[in-house]
Each structure stands twice: as structure tokens, then as C-alpha cells.
Amino acid sequence: MNMNKPVITAASQISSIGAGVDCLAANLGAAPRMGSAGKYDFHEFSEPIPCFKADTFDPEQVLGKKGLRTKDWATKLLLATMELGFKAQFEASSQDDKPGICVGTAFGSVQSIGDFLSDSIVNGVNAVNPQAFANTVINSPTGNANIRYESRTLSTTVSTGFNAGADALIYACDYIRRGYLNRIVAGGLEEISYYALLGMLRSGVLSPTSRILPFGTLADGFVAGEGCAMFMVESAESAAAGSRTPLAEISGYASAFEPSTFAGKFCGESARHCMKAACDDAGIRPADVGFIASGANGIRNADAMEAQAIRDVFGDTPVTAYKARFGECYGASAPLSVACALADMNAGRITGVPEGYETIDALNCVRGTAAWKRGGFVMVNSFSCDGNCTTIVIKDIHEAAYNRQHTKLQSY
Amino acid sequence: MTEIRTVITGLGIVSPIGTGVEAFWNAAVKGTCGVRPLTCIDTTDFKTKTGGEVRDFDAAAYIAPEKIKTMGRSSQFAIAAAKMAVSQAGIEFTKENPYRVAVCIGTTMGEPQILEQGIKAKYTASSADAIPADLPRQYPCAVIPANVAREFGVRGPSVIIPTACAAGNYAIGYACDLIKLGRADVVIAGGSDPFSSIAFTGFNRLLATTDTVPRPFSKNRDGMAVSEGAGVLIIENMEHAKKRGANILAEILGYGIACDAYKMTIPDPSGSGGIRAMRQALRNASITPDAVDYINAHGTGTKENDKVETLIAKDVLGERVKSIAMSSTKSMIGHTMGAASAIEACACVLMLMHGIMLPTINYEEPDPECDIDCVPNSPREVNLNIVVSNAYAFAGNCSSLVLAKFTGS
Numbered sequence: 138m139n140m141n142k143p144v145i146t147a148a149s150q151i152s153s154i155g156a157g158v159d160c161l162a163a164n165l166g167a168a169p170r171m172g173s174a175g176k177y178d179f180h181e182f183s184e185p186i187p188c189f190k191a192d193t194f195d196p197e198q199v200l201g202k203k204g205l206r207t208k209d210w211a212t213k214l215l216l217a218t219m220e221l222g223f224k225a226q227f228e229a230s231s232q233d234d235k236p237g238i239c240v241g242t243a244f245g246s247v248q249s250i251g252d253f254l255s256d257s258i259v260n261g262v263n264a265v266n267p268q269a270f271a272n273t274v275i276n277s278p279t280g281n282a283n284i285r286y287e288s289r290t291l292s293t294t295v296s297t298g299f300n301a302g303a304d305a306l307i308y309a310c311d312y313i314r315r316g317y318l319n320r321i322v323a324g325g326l327e328e329i330s331y332y333a334l335l336g337m338l339r340s341g342v343l344s345p346t347s348r349i350l351p352f353g354t355l356a357d358g359f360v361a362g363e364g365c366a367m368f369m370v371e372s373a374e375s376a377a378a379g380s381r382t383p384l385a386e387i388s389g390y391a392s393a394f395e396p397s398t399f400a401g402k403f404c405g406e407s408a409r410h411c412m413k414a415a416c417d418d419a420g421i422r423p424a425d426v427g428f429i430a431s432g433a434n435g436i437r438n439a440d441a442m443e444a445q446a447i448r449d450v451f452g453d454t455p456v457t458a459y460k461a462r463f464g465e466c467y468g469a470s471a472p473l474s475v476a477c478a479l480a481d482m483n484a485g486r487i488t489g490v491p492e493g494y495e496t497i498d499a500l501n502c503v504r505g506t507a508a509w510k511r512g513g514f515v516m517v518n519s520f521s522c523d524g525n526c527t528t529i530v531i532k533d534i535h536e537a538a539y540n541r542q543h544t545k546l547q548s549y
Numbered sequence: 550m551t552e553i554r555t556v557i558t559g560l561g562i563v564s565p566i567g568t569g570v571e572a573f574w575n576a577a578v579k580g581t582c583g584v585r586p587l588t589c590i591d592t593t594d595f596k597t598k599t600g601g602e603v604r605d606f607d608a609a610a611y612i613a614p615e616k617i618k619t620m621g622r623s624s625q626f627a628i629a630a631a632k633m634a635v636s637q638a639g640i641e642f643t644k645e646n647p648y649r650v651a652v653c654i655g656t657t658m659g660e661p662q663i664l665e666q667g668i669k670a671k672y673t674a675s676s677a678d679a680i681p682a683d684l685p686r687q688y689p690c691a692v693i694p695a696n697v698a699r700e701f702g703v704r705g706p707s708v709i710i711p712t713a714c715a716a717g718n719y720a721i722g723y724a725c726d727l728i729k730l731g732r733a734d735v736v737i738a739g740g741s742d743p744f745s746s747i748a749f750t751g752f753n754r755l756l757a758t759t760d761t762v763p764r765p766f767s768k769n770r771d772g773m774a775v776s777e778g779a780g781v782l783i784i785e786n787m788e789h790a791k792k793r794g795a796n797i798l799a800e801i802l803g804y805g806i807a808c809d810a811y812k813m814t815i816p817d818p819s820g821s822g823g824i825r826a827m828r829q830a831l832r833n834a835s836i837t838p839d840a841v842d843y844i845n846a847h848g849t850g851t852k853e854n855d856k857v858e859t860l861i862a863k864d865v866l867g868e869r870v871k872s873i874a875m876s877s878t879k880s881m882i883g884h885t886m887g888a889a890s891a892i893e894a895c896a897c898v899l900m901l902m903h904g905i906m907l908p909t910i911n912y913e914e915p916d917p918e919c920d921i922d923c924v925p926n927s928p929r930e931v932n933l934n935i936v937v938s939n940a941y942a943f944a945g946n947c948s949s950l951v952l953a954k955f956t957g958s
Binding site: 247257259261265277279289296300317340392407525 | 648667706709723754811
């Protein structure tokens, strides 16, 4: 283990697959569990919209009743994920040593933002609940987490669209590398909201057949999802000092922007650069990457761009797309992919895309489940339709037993 | 290994007292108040009728007409301010490695007017079909740095940090880190926020807005003014700037960020987060409180903020606080949300360059709870070497930035 590289020492997630990392590991390969969104306080879809909802936990059971009344769904999702994974560490830390918090989200609490505005239109500006205003800032979920866990060391929100969660992980690594803090809980969060779903509908990115077929030759869009995945990211020294066993090392990362990608046009130049730069940062060759967790989501021209970029840089390296399992969760997607990769690494497997559809020929796309030799590197990609490209390289710490610290989670 | 130094080579400002660095500075030195009766929103049902609007902004002066309709006002502000800053920096991106040029912007609301436009269109037409198909993709705040990056054809990290009203400082701080970590040579950094009816409604409902003009640190202060604008700085690796012969305007010595972890909408009465942030900033800058010549206050004009900010300064600076001036730019431009600390960082650079401390205007009555030298009502000529700029926010976000006159040594 390189002591200069940040490591992940704990993980937590809530998604449509379930709550907790053990639940994720156990059910990752199961048939995706789809629900729907229909009626909201101020608006209603004429027909329910199929989506992957993270209604796999009871907020009151996880968080208790106190203080939840004014918290919106995005905040509850983040707090519950934090509670499942890191509560003990926050409680055991002194005031100056509490981990910081960094959350990536594309839309933040957009349901609260839109409802606040809708309320003011429908009922008048003097009828809106002033307490609801606090939920309208994009960093509201993060701030609520800082308050709940009395974390004063860092509260940051990153909002780079699809890439937000990956960029939040990078922000945390940069912050640690600069020596400002030793430990940061970082990851991504996204809620299913009326306003974001409506935007996706109007933009024509949702699959009309309600299927998500990453790299599929017949893909026709994505199915939206929601979820949250957070990780305890810390310096290797900090982990060693606290006797915390790393689950993985964050060996390298890179981010870039593709100016020519916009409004459905995709160019792979910056994506290629990003993946190569992440390998350089990790000090490895592309051939050292064991498998790639792509950002593919069923938007055909975007998937084709990523497939070609991967082909150009990595040749036949096995590729998967976890979004087939939990939907396009925007800012939470890349962290959820990291959580899936950790589960697969620990199990010595690659969970591929589901069987039953044809994928792009040029790619070594894993179907069903394949074996994977432990101890190597995994690359997680996030390439967005607005041009952001982010790649993270994580290294399996083979000698470490996977830390099954969330055994009670499956009961939720 | 010697740490990489980060310098500022260009500034861009869009504000209620002027668009353009010169217009802003001339108005600020005169103590111009940009908080006036609002024209961009029907204030009939609101207690507050005033705010800060950018009335002289012409997007077409900075952005091609066919592009203007593809982006919101926040992106337009950010691009305009970035173009001013790039022009002043004299940097030609065609001569740079595009992957070494990053964009890092802070914001509170992102592109709220896009969401407002969409929801109002739906209510007006009673149908979601009335929402233009190309509107939704203009909303996520990631489009703001993306639009800036696209305008200049740069390919480095494109980041937006929406940490509410401290976002500009967060973005500037992260820009410095990107350079110091060797991830970028140049960062187009700052903050942008357009006038938001959501913010205006919310602050009204919280009874946090003034009926007239903001009077920071004055005993009769009665609230802040919701405003809009953008501030952008070109931040460079000092060696990179020197190599291309750039005119270096100032240096960023360090920054600090922290969190109150107290309440979402009001500061910790003990100032815990602000104290932690300012101490961290001084430590990061490798200076002691004795070296600080001036503080650009968050200074919103609310009872609580100004009182707590005074406590913070006293706690961190001790006796030194009696000889340090601390003024509020927001007394002139109102509270431009996520843009505020970026505009204020630009103002600090201009103060360092001109040797003038900008005033706190509208100051009427001393407040024992704010017993600081707030440079009341008139600017002051003084030699400034090191200044601190504070910014605080919803969710308890606290930040301090340390800027210095560039000496080259």
C-alpha cells in the first residue's frame, strides 16, 4: 500500500438494490427492482414514470423520529446512509478530529426548491413556510449532515452533474493530499424528484420502453434512479493510526472537460485523456486495470463514445455498467459504482450487465457474472452529457478482509 | 519541496454598481449604493421592495447571440466576468495546454431562473408540454462552469461548488489547491448568481431583508438585500504567470473553510465555524494575526451576522482587532449570494493595488456589539499588504481567504 494515497476504510449505500453494503453485495446480480413516481405535493404525472427508487429503508427506523419533520427526502437519504455507515466513527471522534463531509449531487434538494416556488405561485409568497427555505440551497443535505454529526471540520458540496459524486470523492482526496484533514466522508447523493424527472422527460433522455440497456444496440435512453453512496476516505497514515483496515486504495484520478460535447453530440478526446491521466496518476499502465466500471446508461451516442474511448485506451479489458442495476442516479451514480466495484472486488467477481440484450461488438462487455482475480486495479468512469469527464482508479487491498461492519443493515 | 505559489492575473466583475472592473471600482470608491427599488420582480406582496439588480448588463457584449438563448443568466454573468478577467490577464488559451486550464465556480442557486421559467410555464399553460424541450438541460448548476469552459475551449477540470453564500471563497480556495497539487496551471475561478425569486421570497419570509438599504455594523441595521452578480479571477501558478510575462495583480496566500454545524439559517452565536475558518486561513497562509492589515467582512447587515462576525474577529485577532479596519462591500452591492465572496475577493485585490480601503456605506449609528472600525461611509487611503476576506453561508459554511500585495519575493 502506498502511504501517500488516500484509502477507503468504510462504505455505506442506499439504493433501489437495498440499504447497506452487505445488501448491495448480496443482491447486486439480482433482477433490478423498479418502481415508479407519480404524485407529488404540487404536481402529478399523468402516468407513473418507471424509476429505481431507494425506498428500501424506513427513515424513522434508521434515524429516529426527532428532527425529521422539516427534512426533505434527499436529506433523509443522505442522513440514513451516513447513519448506517459512519455514526460510530463520528461519535467516537473528538470535536477537532471529526471527519469532514463532502457530498456530490447534481440537483441537490430540487424537490424542495421547486415545491417552495410552486407553493409561492399557488398559495402566495406570504403563505410559504419559512422553514422550508432552508431546504432550497443545493448544499442543504450536506449541511444537515454536518449538524447531525457535529462535524465542523469540512462541509462541501460539489455539483458537477452526472459526475458530482466522483468529483466529490476527488475533492476529498485533494483536501487530504493538501494536508488539511485526515478523514472525510465523501460520496454522492441524488433523489428522484418531480422536477428532475419532468426535465428528463422533456429532454427526451428517458427510455420510452422503460429499459436501461448500457452499451445495448437497441438502447433507447435510461431509467432514472436515486440513491446515496458514501465512503470514509482517509490518508493511509490516518487509517493505520486508527487501526482501520482499508477496503481499497484510491490510487489515482483525473477530471477533464470536453468542450465539443453538448446537446447530444459526444466526442471522446477528453474521455481518453482522462482515463490515461488517471492511470498516470495511479502510476500504472492501462493494461494493469482489471476491469472498468463504465458510466454507460443507455444513451446510445454517449455509450458509443465511451465504448470507443475505452477500446482505444484499454483494448479488450472487461467492462461493466452497474447503472443497469440501479438506474441513472446522476450525482450518486459514480459513488454507487464504486460501492458495487468494492463489493465485486471483495467477492472476486465482476457483475456485468444483465443477460438478454445485445451489446456493442467492439467492447468486452461482461454479461451476467465473471470471475476476477483479486488484488488488482479497477477503473470507475463518469462521462456526462454536458462534457464533464471523471475517472477514478481504485486498488483492491487483497490482504484485507472485507470489513463487514454493517451486518444489521439487511434488516432494514 | 517548495510549495507552488498562486497569483491573480485578471479580474472580472458584474455587479449592481457596475459591470466591468473599472466601473465597479469607480462606483465603490464613491460609495455608490446599488440597492434600489426592484424592477425584475413584482414586489407588491413583499414587505421588502429593494434589492440589487445588475441593470447595465448586456449579454450580447460578451456572448454570441445564438449562444445566449442556450444558457441562463448565471452562466451569462460568469462568462462575461471571465472574459473581462481573461482579457486583463492577457492569456491566450490557444497557447496553453487546454487540459491544464480549469474552471471552478461557486454559486448558491445555480440557474434558478431556468427552474422558475419552467414551473411558471407549466402553471400558465396548465401543461408540462409548455416547457421548452431545451430548457431543462440549462438548469443543473454544472452548466455554469461548463459554459465558461466551452466558451474558451479549455479542457481541465470543470467544477461547481454550491456552498451557498460562501461558495465564491470555496471555489477560489479549491482553484488554489488544483494548482498547488499540480492538477492545473491556470484556473478561471469565482462565483455567479442571478437574482432569484426563490431567494427573495425565502429571505423575506425569514424576515432577514431590509426595507431600504443594508446598514452593516450600524446599530439600526435591519437586514440584508438580495442581489445578483458575478466575480471571476484568473488564478495562476506563479511560475507559469512569470514565464508568460503576465502582470501579477496579487497573491493568494491561503484559505480556510469550516462549518458551524449549528443551524441551517443562522450562525452559531459563538462563531465557532468562522473562528475555525479564519484561524485555518492564517495558518494556511503561514502568517500571524499581526500581519493582517484589513478584513473584508461578510457584513450582510443582519443583526446576527454582524454581531457574530465581530466576535469572530476579536477571537482570532485579539487586541490586534482594534487597529484593523473591517468593512462591508455588501453595504454597496447587496448580497450577491454565491458571487459575493468572489466579487469581494476582486475588491480586495483592487484595494491592495490602489491602497484604498472601501467603505461601509449607510452607516448611521455605532453598535456596542459591533465595536470595530468599519471604515464608515468614506473610503480611506492606506498602504495594504495583507487582507482577509470572510464569507459565511446557510448550512453553517464559513470561509476566509488571505490575499497579499504581490512582491515577487
